[in-house]
Amino acid sequence: MTDRRLQAVLFDLDGLLVDTEPLWIRSAGEVLARRGHRWDLALRQRVMGRHPLEVARFMVEHYGLDDDPTALMEERLELQRGLYASEGIEPMPGALALVRQLVEAGIPRAVASGSPTALVATCLEALDLRASFSCAIGADQVSRGKPAPDVFLAAASALGVEPRGCVVLEDANNGVAAALAADMICVKVAREGRGATGAQLARTSLEALDVSTLRGLFT
Incomplete structure (x- = not known):
């Protein structure tokens, strides 16, 4: 990979940059419990x-629900917004430090998430990170969600960098698949150590990453 160099770092959001995955589990659980x-x-x-x-379509099919998927999604998103307001939004360990390192190194940064753009903005604003990212691409800005590569390709385009020069930080297998489909280098970061599933590097925390490590993926 000597023809590649680090041009940008793309962050997933939920479960990677912010510790909101448990809240998504709760909102899904509440929708189904009803x-x-x-x-x-x-x-x-x-x-x-x-x-x-x-996800709403999967729920309807898997559980045999009579709901319209769009209405089911909106119900869940309303619950999600309420959980953000009542429970707060916390960064994942090492997230703020890594973002700060990238800012200081002048490496372009973007968020590329499966969440709607409005909720992405809510999370970034809660942690005062909005200015630390040149762009934030939500799932509603692309035609296909992960594991399709669209959201990562859109982020690279917005930053004006080549996909092959991007490192994606992801915690979910669908996100890893999306990064690889975009011809990007992927680092899987998952607390439970769910396996690299094709990612070039796997870590259990962002605390184990720094600028030098990310640059080293291209040598």
Whole structure:
């Protein structure tokens, strides 16, 4: 990979940059509990990182619900907004330090998330990170959600960099697949050590990453 160099770092959001994944699990669980169901662990792993509308479609199909998927998604997003307001939004360990390092090194940064853009903005504003990213691309800005590469390609385009020069930081298998489909280098960061699943590097925390490590992926 000697023809490649680090041009930008693209961050997933939920479960990677901010510790909001448990809140997404709670909102899904509440939506299903209202209909007499429990959030299935296997399904949860399958849809992690996907667009909320795709998740709603999976719910309707898997549980045999009568709901319109769009209405089900909106119900869940309303719950999600309430959880953000009541529970607060916290950064993942090492997130703020790594972003600060990248800012100081002058390496372009973007957020590329499976969440709607409005919720991405809510999270970044809560942590005073809005100015630390040149752009934030939500799932509603692209045609296809992860594992399709669209959101990462849109972020690279917005930054004016080549996909091959991007490192993606992801915690979900669908996100890793999306990064690889975009011809980007991927680092999987998952607390549970869920395996690299094709990622070029796997870590259990952003605390284990720094600018030197990310640049070293291109040598």
